[in-house]
Amino acid sequence: MDETRQAFLEATLPHIDVLYRVARHAGHDHHRAEDFVQETYLRAYANFADHRGPSTRAWLVTICLNLVRSDGRRRARRVAEVPLSSDDSYPVGGRDVADEALAGVDRERVARALDRLPEHHRLAVVLMDLAGLSAAEVAAQLGRPRNTVLSWAHRGHRELAALLATEDADREL
Amino acid sequence: MSCDEGRLVAFLNGRLSEEDEHAFDEHLLTCEACWQAVRADREGRQALDELRVPAPPGLGDRVTSSIRLAGIPPDFETRRAGRHRLHRLHRRRLRAAHGRPRRVVAAAMVVVLLGGGVLGWVLQDRPASDPPQIARVVAMMAPAVADEPALQAGERFDFAGQAVTVRSYRVEGDIVLVATSARPFPMPATSHVLSGSSPAAWMAAEGRLAMYGVNQPAGRRGTSMFLVAAMPMAKLPEVAARLHLI
Numbered sequence: 023m024d025e026t027r028q029a030f031l032e033a034t035l036p037h038i039d040v041l042y043r044v045a046r047h048a049g050h051d052h053h054r055a056e057d058f059v060q061e062t063y064l065r066a067y068a069n070f071a072d073h074r075g076p077s078t079r080a081w082l083v084t085i086c087l088n089l090v091r092s093d094g095r096r097r098a099r100r101v102a103e104v105p106l107s108s109d110d111s112y113p114v115g116g117r118d119v120a121d122e123a124l125a126g127v128d129r130e131r132v133a134r135a136l137d138r139l140p141e142h143h144r145l146a147v148v149l150m151d152l153a154g155l156s157a158a159e160v161a162a163q164l165g166r167p168r169n170t171v172l173s174w175a176h177r178g179h180r181e182l183a184a185l186l187a188t189e190d191a192d193r194e195l
Numbered sequence: 196m197s198c199d200e201g202r203l204v205a206f207l208n209g210r211l212s213e214e215d216e217h218a219f220d221e222h223l224l225t226c227e228a229c230w231q232a233v234r235a236d237r238e239g240r241q242a243l244d245e246l247r248v249p250a251p252p253g254l255g256d257r258v259t260s261s262i263r264l265a266g267i268p269p270d271f272e273t274r275r276a277g278r279h280r281l282h283r284l285h286r287r288r289l290r291a292a293h294g295r296p297r298r299v300v301a302a303a304m305v306v307v308l309l310g311g312g313v314l315g316w317v318l319q320d321r322p323a324s325d326p327p328q329i330a331r332v333v334a335m336m337a338p339a340v341a342d343e344p345a346l347q348a349g350e351r352f353d354f355a356g357q358a359v360t361v362r363s364y365r366v367e368g369d370i371v372l373v374a375t376s377a378r379p380f381p382m383p384a385t386s387h388v389l390s391g392s393s394p395a396a397w398m399a400a401e402g403r404l405a406m407y408g409v410n411q412p413a414g415r416r417g418t419s420m421f422l423v424a425a426m427p428m429a430k431l432p433e434v435a436a437r438l439h440l441i
Contacts, residue, residue, distance in 0.1 A: 027439075043246060047246065129248070179240050183236075
């Protein structure tokens with residue numbers, strides 16, 4: 023029992039950063055990212071015996087993405103909920119507080135712009151750029167041809183750059 | 196060369212042959228649209244560097260703790276044989292036969308338990324021939340748990356703002372309910388706080404039911420939990436250890 027749990031944690035915990043990014047940016051419910059990650063691990067643990075794939079990371083991302091997307095569909099059918107806490111900020115790391123605060127502002131800008139991309143483009147960008155999956159793995163995740171996924175990611179990059187440039191221009195006015 | 200998004204994407208991802216890449220380089224010198232597309236793609240990728248941050252401190256501990264609380268992992272051989280599917284079907288049939296979903300039963304159980312010290316109300320003022328309601332609840336839970344210990348995702352409830360997850364296990368024939376929450380559970384008035392324990396642990400008994408809880412201190416991240424089972428109170432810490440909860 024302990025050996026199984028230890029083996030599971032050793033195989034999966036190195037991917038927690040990737041899962042957190044997917045949980046935070048694949049959907050729109052940022053403040054539940056940590057809950058999605060925890061639930062991903064619980065489900066993965068329950069199915070660890072069935073995991074035979076070559077990539078543990080891709081397997082975990084699949085579980086996390088399904089959770090985020092099904093939660094998004096449920097929420098779309100419900101009246102919008104307003105979180106009691108609006109603290110959506112990124113965790114502060116070990117850097118100097120002032121540097122971290124400035125970096126946090128940039129991160130929030132990019133996160134907001136990413137949130138505005140069309141869903142397919144956002145997912146392709148999140149899975150390829152933030153989760154580090156290959157185009158083939160993302161194609162398998164989204165059930166679309168590899169070239170389509172690459173095209174979505176490219177459009178996502180361009181749209182992201184355009185949104186940030188527009189925001190910069192607005193701030194200078 | 197004409198503008199073609201497929202070729203542009205292949206160029207950006209380094210998937211053109213050397214000859215085609217050279218040709219596309221030449222094309223970029225004269226095509227403003229493609230040049231701007233390449234620049235925008237690179238700016239977008241660069242902006243995403245901001246979001247490659249690590250998970251918040253403490254999330255790894257939270258995950259590890261929840262895996263520990265998830266209890267006994269699945270019997271791999273059993274799962275491979277597909278018996279879990281039959282088991283689920285069996286549970287659904289039992290639920291249908293009882294005419295009451297397990298979720299409702301578990302909810303009723305937790306409502307009673309979270310009252311802290313109010314278990315007595317279900318045990319009193321009942322005709323002698325009528326089994327105590329709580330015992331019936333436990334009895335109804337019995338068919339819903341696995342014959343062999345099995346990991347469960349747990350049923351989640353929200354009681355007065357406290358999110359609670361409940362799992363049920365069979366340990367040597369006894370049904371054990373395990374409730375977990377990110378917030379400490381209220382202790383029954385009759386509970387004994389175990390001295391010297393950290394985090395704070397308590398035990399209580401109501402009728403033939405025993406409870407054992409471990410509360411994380413307020414303000415500290417972690418999972419609080421308590422067990423309830425129809426067994427001697429002193430046996431519960433051993434059961435908790437056996438389920439790898441402590």
